Amino acid sequence: MIKLHELGKTVGTQHVLIDLSLDIAEGERVALLGLRGSGKSILLQVLAGYTRPSYGDASIAEFSLRTHRQKVKEHAGYAPREAPLWPELNVSQYLKTCLAFRGIAPQQLAQILQRYELEELAEHKISSLNRGLAQQLNLVQALLHDPRVLLLDDLFIDLDLLESIRLRSFLQTHAQNRTFLLATHDLTLASTLCERVILLDQGRLVFDGPIESTQKPEFIDEFFHAREVADGKMARPVAP
DSSP: OEEEEEEEEEETTEEEEEEEEEEEOTTOEEEEEOOTTSSHHHHHHHHTTSSOOSEEEEEETTEETTTOHHHHHHHEEEEOSSOOOOTTSBHHHHHHHHHHHHTOOGGGHHHHHHHTTOGGGTTSBGGGSOHHHHHHHHHHHHHTTOOSEEEEESTTTTOOHHHHHHHHHHHHHHTTTOEEEEEESOHHHHHHHOSEEEEEETTEEEEEEEGGGGGSHHHHHHHHHHHHHHTTSSOOOOOO
């Protein structure tokens, strides 16, 4: 469902993604772990078709990012860490705008509000929503076109306990039978939602295995190596 082949991304002189190759099967729930600056967000942006890879390729539902970017966007729903929510709009107005962007008939709005349990919030200004509800709305905009793949970037950051529990339940309900790649730095959350874990360290894939393997020494060694590099305690050479 999601395939990467020697994928790389360079920004200026910095190598932010380096020779990434992996295969995520249909229906797999995968956690993308790594510290800030490890490349998680830029990888999701590349997979969502919002920025181009510098070399290599990736595909979603067998459509190449290089040759069929629009088809990729039709099959993937992307929820960034900070959703482009317009605070002056109410929930209904925002979703109407998203429907128009997707080319979906505005008559679908009532059904969408009901499906995602947003009817009571329909007339609420986005500026009045707490962060948990705003991130729920962020997830809804990614689901509007019924994608087969979800690309989710650190949606749970800065949520309080109750907001996190509610968003987790919402995701588990509405991501059923979908493939999803969830970027996070929260290992506990990853263990709850995902069955497989991928660890990035300075743009490189350094670990890929079942979620249970996060308790094994080799995973802990890689994770703490990444932390030490980020803290400046160790130096890892930048790839050519």
